[in-house]
Amino acid sequence: MANKLRPPAVPLATIDPYFSIWSNANQLHAAETIHWTGATHGMVGLAVIDGKVWRFMGGYDRRSDFKSLNAPAMQQTDLTIKPLSSIYTFEAGGITLTVNFTTPLLLDDLDVMARPTSYITVKACSNDGENHHVNIYYDITSELAVDVPIQEVVTSRNRLEDGSQLLQVGTEKQEVLKRKGDMIRVDWGYATLVIPDGTAATTAIGSVDIRDQFIEWKTLPETDDQHFPRAVDHDMPILASVLDYGEVGVKEVSNYLIVAYDDVYAIEYFNKHLPGYWARNGQSFEDVVLASIREYSVITEKCNRFNNEMIANAKEAGGEKYADILALSYRQAIAAHKLVADENGEILFLSKENNSNGCLATVDVSYPSMPLFLLYNTELVRGMLRPIFQYADSKAWPYEFAPHDIGRYPVAEGQAYGMELKRQMPIEECGNMLIMTAAVCWAEQSTSFASDYWGLLQQWANYLIEYGMDPGNQLCTDDFGGHLAHNANLSIKAIIGIASYGFLSGWMGNEEGVEYLQKAKEMASQWESMARDDDHYRLTFDTPGTWSLKYNLVWDNLFQLNLFSEDLKKKEVAWYLRKSNPYGTPLDNRKTYTKADWLIWAATLAEEKTDFQQLINPIWDFLNETDSRVPFTDWYYTIDGRIAGFKNRSVVGGLFIKLLADRMDEPK
Structure with missing residues (x-):
């Protein structure tokens, strides 16, 4: 090696x-x-x-x-x-x-x-x-x-x-x-x-x-x-x-x-042609090129300084191999988006679901990619969320839960993933939108962004209370695995989504915040008894002998909610270490493939840096040794290092979660 x-x-x-x-x-x-x-x-x-x-x-x-x-x-x-x-x-x-x-x-x-x-x-x-x-x-x-x-x-x-x-x-x-x-x-x-x-x-x-x-x-x-x-x-x-x-x-x-x-023009946004953000105020292409020439020395010096600082921070957080992983991820995560401004001048940061189906502004792609942007500019996370809020608040969206996307890149004209009920991800997307909004507010130490969309957030939190404890047969972000009922990890997302609404509500001075937080706490206790399987926790509540990466738990730590016990997290980390293959721990017991983003989220649950490194270093080995010569794939097999699918996706922004966790653990 x-x-x-x-x-x-x-x-x-x-x-x-x-x-x-x-x-x-x-x-x-x-x-x-x-x-x-x-x-x-x-x-x-x-x-x-x-x-x-x-x-x-x-x-x-x-x-x-x-x-x-x-x-x-x-x-x-x-x-x-x-x-x-x-x-x-x-x-x-x-x-x-x-x-x-x-x-x-x-x-x-x-x-x-x-x-x-x-x-x-x-x-x-x-x-x-x-x-x-x-x-x-x-x-x-x-x-x-x-x-x-x-x-x-x-x-x-x-x-x-x-x-x-x-x-x-x-x-x-x-x-x-x-x-x-x-x-x-x-x-x-x-x-x-x-x-x-x-x-x-x-x-x-x-x-x-x-x-x-x-x-x-x-x-x-x-x-x-x-x-x-x-x-x-x-x-x-x-x-x-x-x-x-x-x-x-x-x-x-x-x-x-x-x-x-x-x-x-870069994006068609609900029948409006939008240029790239660089041209939002009428700047010509020639003007932008001239600025790039004029500022070459200053910009390259800034780039050198950022390179050194980010690598040093990554080494401190997770070691040299973690720094290598993040260095390779950074440009890919950003360049899988297009930055534009809407007719009101507000930022839209629109992902393309590369090598998947080309969906535009996919919620469950924004959710894993978010840590990078929370670290360096929360306005970009706002730019991921705005188009979904705007679409969900329109007459074009018929459901009480959150949508999956707003179109197929580069045309926003409504959900492209499919409008029939079987194609929806109701628990997934409601939880994602609530957690992402809470993360923006947490990072900014302000609830102003959430207040702009409070009606939808409340609606989605109530949906999760009604349907999130034991999800019915439906898709989640890991849709390549097919429909799944009683999904324990998806239930965690629902519980943390409810708690996200609860702490935002309390932060805004609303008495109902206590009720939502208490409900989330009760559901978390119920979850532990329903999912327990001796020395680990199940993939689905009704199937003993199963397991999965409980990557959604990371927000319980980052938001300092303490809904789930520390003993649960220790057991899960020990299980992931036990199940690790040459190129990482699989996503769950059904297949030997993993998702690099979710594996690093799960590893961030580890209390010891050595455990974190032991879980994520196989990702470095995969990158170093795989015969699948494509831009960083987040979905690959942990035995032989073959790509399972996907390349050049924005979700590698999620690999920055350990850096984010270290920052969010600092006193506010």
């Missing part, structure tokens, strides 16, 4: 569910870069060192209609994953090359976080004491701007007011917001390569043959290809640049590029 994490896939440029580029190879030059869906979203990087061309990124494709590049690969000597950065190091020809992919998803600065721009910084220095002449070639393909390669694209080039170069490619038809679903890519807007002013560079727009021509001649064509529009799979158009580093000695020389995407 390696001491340094080998990620199953490395985030490179990760902004939102559509603009999302990864490498799923051990070496950056061993395969084409991809979109999280697996479709090729190609980028190629070449280094010319004293006249010899070396490849450091991409350049290989299994499809017979695209050529592999005839350039030797540099030796990749290191890869470091940080929350905001993926940093590769290469050596060849007496030069050390450091390639830093940084997407500034700074949650305390939403203007910067929402920008559709990602930095690629390439640094070169001599490692043999001699001077070497260095050029860096970098390109992106038109694959970034289409869903399928038969779509036709057009290209353009422009200069910003500061002199920076913009090369762009997008579909000819520009059918904005006409496509919705899961395993698809954006086919409107414009993929953009930005070369900042002051960079000694040449650029070209042409076919993929530019790469081979550059390897042979070391220069780009003097004129752009004019044969547009044309399909991506016909002489695939690319946007190319060459940066001249001059003579490079032992002193490091640095340049950067920006990869960006102008999506024009």
Whole structure:
């Protein structure tokens, strides 16, 4: 087992569910870069060192209609994953090359976080004491701007007011917001390569043959290809640049590029087209790119500082492997959302249920992802909840319990999961909404957000009192396991949901708060007697010999409710340790698969740090050893490390629960 994490896939440029580029190879030059869906979203990087061309990124494709590049690969000597950065190091020809992919998803600065721009910084220095002449070639393909390669694209080039170069490619038809679903890519807007002013560079727009021509001649064509529009799979158009580093000695020389995407409009929100948050006040794409250039030094310094602080906090909370897990999770969790503002200027932070069904703003996806956002900006949790409250309060929602979603990404038009009763998750979603609202208020030390939606919260709390103690046959967030009656873990969620309403009500000065808290306490006592199964607690109340991860219990600790006994939690943790497999403890007794988010929630119940580490370290082993080379999957088998389903989902934000628990345990 390696001491340094080998990620199953490395985030490179990760902004939102559509603009999302990864490498799923051990070496950056061993395969084409991809979109999280697996479709090729190609980028190629070449280094010319004293006249010899070396490849450091991409350049290989299994499809017979695209050529592999005839350039030797540099030796990749290191890869470091940080929350905001993926940093590769290469050596060849007496030069050390450091390639830093940084997407500034700074949650305390939403203007910067929402920008559709990602930095690629390439640094070169001599490692043999001699001077070497260095050029860096970098390109992106038109694959970034289409869903399928038969779509036709057009290209353009422009200069910003500061002199920076913009090369762009997008579909000819520009059918904005006409496509919705899961395993698809954006086919409107414009993929953009930005070369900042002051960079000694040449650029070209042409076919993929530019790469081979550059390897042979070391220069780009003097004129752009004019044969547009044309399909991506016909002489695939690319946007190319060459940066001249001059003579490079032992002193490091640095340049950067920006990869960006102008999506024009991002979300259709109940018949209203909303741009990305970055454009909410009429800012142009060019304005945002200019700001990204102007603030490069300040932003990258903030990113470096955040990287170091978050990693240090994670190590203190759970050890080095926990820090690695969180570093790999951070960008994925954020970039599985789109940030927009509604017509009132209020934030909507909308998840896409990636590689599941593409649902928009799914409640039981927001619930597990919430810990990351509670830690760094509670306004984003408000932004998850607002669309659900608004939809549930409309005539379009017919049920007395909370909805599951508001549509299929990127179109909000009502629940997409299904409207028939058998497709609902009534206990699940009511409990989620109550707990999430309480968590926002707890983190902010204010009940103002809850008061805006008090009628719905009361309605859902009463629903849980009536139906939550012993849930009927229904789905929960673990719907891949099918319908389940008498679900003990789901009952915990109902009980904590009722208590959440109770403490919020009491906090607001309402006398009924005491009644709801007392009811939750009575139900918790009843739960312990109904679920007890010798040295652990059951999966379902009516089935002896069963068990499951009781991950919902974590909120009893975080909210300091003390509804459930400490002895119960100790027994459960001991059971999870006993049932752990090479890659973690299964979700329940029915299958050997687990959910990484729920496993870390369950591990957070442990009183001893060593027990927490023993439960979560197998997740690190899974990431390091799995043959399923996809962005962090939350659902996998604990025996052989195979993916069971799901990739690149926002729920990995839930892995931050231990950091959140440590913070919430601090005196208020």
